[in-house]
Amino acid sequence: MTVFFQTLVSGILIGGIYALIGMGMTLIMGVMGIINLAHGQLMMVAMYITFVAYTFFHLDPYLSLFVAMPCLFFLGVAIQKFLLNPLMEVETIIPQNQVLMTVGIAIVLTEIARFIFSSTYRSVTTSYTGKVFFLGGISFNVAMTVAFLFAVTLTIVLFWFLLKTDLGRSIRATAQDKEAAILMGVNSRRITIITYGLGAALVASAGSLLIPIFYLFPDIGRPFTTKAFVITILGGMGSTVGAIFGGLTLGIAESMGATYIGMSYKEMVGLIIFLLVLIFLPGGLKRLTKV
Amino acid sequence: MKRNQVISAIIAVVFIILPLVVTSDYYRHLAILALMWVVIGGSWNLLAGYTGQISFGHAIFFGTGAYTAGILADKLGTSAWLGMALGGFTAVLAGLVIGFICFRLRGPYFALATIAAGEICRLIAVNWESLTNGMVGVLLIQTFRSKLPYYYVALALAAASLLVFNLVMKSKWGFYFVSIREDQDAAESLGINAALYKNLSLAISAFFTGTAGAFYMNYMAFIDPEVVFSLPYISIMAILVAIIGGVATIWGPAVGALIMVGIQETFRSAIFGLAPKWVSQSHALVFGLMVIFVILYLANGVVGDWPKIKRLVVRSR
Numbered sequence: 046m047t048v049f050f051q052t053l054v055s056g057i058l059i060g061g062i063y064a065l066i067g068m069g070m071t072l073i074m075g076v077m078g079i080i081n082l083a084h085g086q087l088m089m090v091a092m093y094i095t096f097v098a099y100t101f102f103h104l105d106p107y108l109s110l111f112v113a114m115p116c117l118f119f120l121g122v123a124i125q126k127f128l129l130n131p132l133m134e135v136e137t138i139i140p141q142n143q144v145l146m147t148v149g150i151a152i153v154l155t156e157i158a159r160f161i162f163s164s165t166y167r168s169v170t171t172s173y174t175g176k177v178f179f180l181g182g183i184s185f186n187v188a189m190t191v192a193f194l195f196a197v198t199l200t201i202v203l204f205w206f207l208l209k210t211d212l213g214r215s216i217r218a219t220a221q222d223k224e225a226a227i228l229m230g231v232n233s234r235r236i237t238i239i240t241y242g243l244g245a246a247l248v249a250s251a252g253s254l255l256i257p258i259f260y261l262f263p264d265i266g267r268p269f270t271t272k273a274f275v276i277t278i279l280g281g282m283g284s285t286v287g288a289i290f291g292g293l294t295l296g297i298a299e300s301m302g303a304t305y306i307g308m309s310y311k312e313m314v315g316l317i318i319f320l321l322v323l324i325f326l327p328g329g330l331k332r333l334t335k336v
Numbered sequence: 337m338k339r340n341q342v343i344s345a346i347i348a349v350v351f352i353i354l355p356l357v358v359t360s361d362y363y364r365h366l367a368i369l370a371l372m373w374v375v376i377g378g379s380w381n382l383l384a385g386y387t388g389q390i391s392f393g394h395a396i397f398f399g400t401g402a403y404t405a406g407i408l409a410d411k412l413g414t415s416a417w418l419g420m421a422l423g424g425f426t427a428v429l430a431g432l433v434i435g436f437i438c439f440r441l442r443g444p445y446f447a448l449a450t451i452a453a454g455e456i457c458r459l460i461a462v463n464w465e466s467l468t469n470g471m472v473g474v475l476l477i478q479t480f481r482s483k484l485p486y487y488y489v490a491l492a493l494a495a496a497s498l499l500v501f502n503l504v505m506k507s508k509w510g511f512y513f514v515s516i517r518e519d520q521d522a523a524e525s526l527g528i529n530a531a532l533y534k535n536l537s538l539a540i541s542a543f544f545t546g547t548a549g550a551f552y553m554n555y556m557a558f559i560d561p562e563v564v565f566s567l568p569y570i571s572i573m574a575i576l577v578a579i580i581g582g583v584a585t586i587w588g589p590a591v592g593a594l595i596m597v598g599i600q601e602t603f604r605s606a607i608f609g610l611a612p613k614w615v616s617q618s619h620a621l622v623f624g625l626m627v628i629f630v631i632l633y634l635a636n637g638v639v640g641d642w643p644k645i646k647r648l649v650v651r652s653r
Contacts, residue, residue: 080448128628135635142631144392144447145579148572149627156621271455274448282445309463316456323449324437 051183052304053297058189060296061196062251066269067276067288067295068203069247075220075283076240077129079143083151085269087245090154091117091252092261093162099169099256106169107191110253114246121245124150125238151266158263167261174257192254199250200289207285216240220283248273268312275315279322281329290330294318348495355487364483368555370597371490375497375548376570377577377589382501383541384575385584386510388517389439389534393450395570396434396457397427397542401549402564406474407467409553416476420550427546428539430457435535442520451567458565473560476553486555493551494590497544502586504540513537545574572627580630582639591638599626 066088073081091113098104098112128150132143176187207213218226219236227233259265276295280287295315302314322329351371355364376394384390404426405419438449461468468474480486504510512533515523524530553559564570573596581592603619634641 079444082451128632131632132635135632142579142635144444145572145575146628146631148568149624149631152568152624152627153621156618156624160618160621271452274452278448278452313456313459313463316452316459319452320437320456323441323452327440 047182048304052300054183054185055189056297056300057293058186058193058296059300060293061193062254062292063272063276063296064289064292065196065199065251065254066248066273067280067292068200068285069244069251070273070277071280071283071285071288072216072220072240072247073244074277075285076216077143077237079129079147080274080277081241081244082144082147082270082274083124083154083266084244084248084273085271086151086154086266087117087121088248088252088255088269089158089261089263089266090120091249092256092259092265093158094249095253095256096167096169096261099171106171106253106256107195110195110250113249113253117249118242118246121242122238124245125241129241130234130237151270155263155266162263164262164264168259169256169261171257186258188257192258195250195254199247203247204285212239216243271312272315275319278319279329284329287330294330351491355484361483364487366597366601368483368487368490370594371487371494372548372551372555373573373577373593373597374494374590375490375544376574377581377593378497378501378586379541379544379548380574381578381583381585381589382504382513383537385578385588386505386517387513387534387537388520389537390444390447390575391450391541392447392567392571392575393434393454393457394541394545394574395454395565395567396430396450397545398549398552398570398574399457399461399559399561399564400427400430401546402553402559403461403468403474403549404546405550405553406476406559409476410469410474411467415479416550416554417479420547420554423550423553424543424547427542427549430546431538431542432535435538439531439534439538451571454565454567454571458561458567461561461565468561471560471562473558473563474553476557478557479554490551490555493544493547498586498590500540500544505586509533509536568623573623576627576630578637580626580634580637582637582641585637585639588637588639595638596626 066084070081070084073079073084094113094116095106095109098109099106104112128146129143132146135142171188173187173191177184178187178190179185207217215226215231215236216239218229218231219233219240223233226236272295276288276291278291279294280289280291295318298314298318299311303311306314354367358364358367376398379397380391380394401423404423405416408414408419408422409416434450434453438446438453441449462470464470465472505513512523512528515526515528516530516533520530549564552564577592577596578589579592580595581590582588600619600623603622636644638645
């Protein structure tokens with residue numbers, strides 16, 4: 046039974062960070078109707094920023110959160126402004142070229158990182174790396190717990206922003222009905238740019254939070270892109286609340302899979318969930334609540 | 337009509353004579369790869385360009401075909417060429433499964449589902465070690481030492497695929513495909529069985545991609561999951577080949593294949609050894625930049641945007 050609870054706890058802890066990744070993706074999905082296949086790669090960039098900040102300036106990863114997030118916000122803004130928005134005017138037979146563009150961006154980001162940092166595995170060893178504390182017989186990884194708490198805080202801030210501020214309301218309006226939002230005087234082009242920046246900043250925070258736990262190498266982005274993508278489908282496209290539950294579900298399912306089936310099948314668990322959702326619950330968790 | 341046939345005949349003759357003139361193994365190798373991509377790009381184009389079902393998972397069919405040939409030869413000891421005959425059919429089987437799951441979804445959601453399906457196939461190939469040897473991959477011994485037989489097999493395959501795509505698009509099926517792309521609901525209201533024709537399009541597309549995959553196994557004699565189930569280097573490459581040439585044109589993907597393989601090899605070989613070595617390490621970066629560039633400026637491809645290119649050239653004179 047302890048094994049079960051231990052697995053559950055570590056699943057929930059990582060799930061909180063997955064939720065952070067998924068929320069960025071789902072915001073972009075909601076506003077622009079495209080899936081951002083460069084999402085994990087943006088996280089990889091944030092992780093390298095954190096890594097550089099730690100190695101050269103001895104900045105604690107949790108402090109570099111406030112460096113990486115603005116950096117990635119502006120990177121996201123630039124990507125949306127100069128690469129994705131111009132595509133709206135290009136006339137083509139296939140409408141999915143924005144998705145294809147994000148794949149191109151993903152490859153370019155990965156290769157630039159490989160160019161600068163080479164493929165070597167790197168890690169940030171802080172004073173709390175590998176430290177654990179016990180609570181009722183269950184061990185908690187310190188770095189994971191701190192990351193989880195940060196993730197919860199950021200989620201609350203995000204919800205406050207989306208529900209209470211003018212900009213947040215414009216973002217939600219654009220996601221609900223773009224034409225109506227434009228008629229109400231929302232500058233939808235500006236909103237897409239801000240949303241992409243916001244999504245990038247959210248995933249950047251996840252990157253900074255994960256760096257004391259994971260090894261860093263240029264290809265780390267790809268599995269996280271897949272995860273973000275599974276969470277978005279699982280939670281229901283464009284649903285922020287869905288992304289939180291999607292993230293937690295994926296985290297728990299992955300750690301259960303790793304404990305009870307086998308470590309090498311961890312990655313596959315998410316994708317199987319994904320297919321099951323497509324077959325039995327198209328529309329994701331959002332469908333269950335009818336919100 | 338007559339003029340087109342003459343041009344096709346001339347192109348065919350040029351390609352038949354080409355390897356006899358070009359004796360360098362390196363250039364023959366490039367020609368073989370380009371011909372293989374003609375098949376894959378054309379297959380993708382049939383499903384996505386004409387039928388409107390944008391697939392991000394053509395590596396599924398390529399990999400299935402390649403592994404069919406590889407596993408048959410490796411585990412059962414049959415000739416890998418038997419695998420080439422069967423590879424297309426196993427790819428069709430895979431295609432029907434994918435179609436069953438993914439055709440419930442439309443537009444961008446279909447595209448997303450194919451990405452996930454592709455990743456699942458890759459992970460299965462990595463983890464099912466008793467069948468696929470996992471990351472170790474499948475290694476065969478090539479049947480021929482000369483490139484010439486492979487060249488003609490690839491040429492025959494490319495010619496057959498172009499012929500079939502051409503025939504299909506001129507038949508009733510072709511019109512059904514295009515009508516589904518333009519408006520699936522309207523097509524259904526006119527009595528077209530959209531599910532059936534989408535699956536048909538997928539099956540033809542999967543068959544040729546699978547055969548190309550089995551050919552790849554025969555020719556390269558080595559595969560591993562990261563090569564044949566690769567999202568960027570098979571699935572995205574297939575899309576790029578079709579886009580750079582011209583989506584929804586018969587000759588577009590063929591032209592695109594020649595261009596893409598040409599550009600890729602130019603950088604892989606560091607501009608034929610003239611540039612410093614780091615250029616050859618950047619070929620993946622160049623591939624990514626190509627994706628971005630093509631989508632931004634050549635979204636309808638060389639064949640599709642030909643009038644635009646012509647205008648630019650004429651004006652600049």
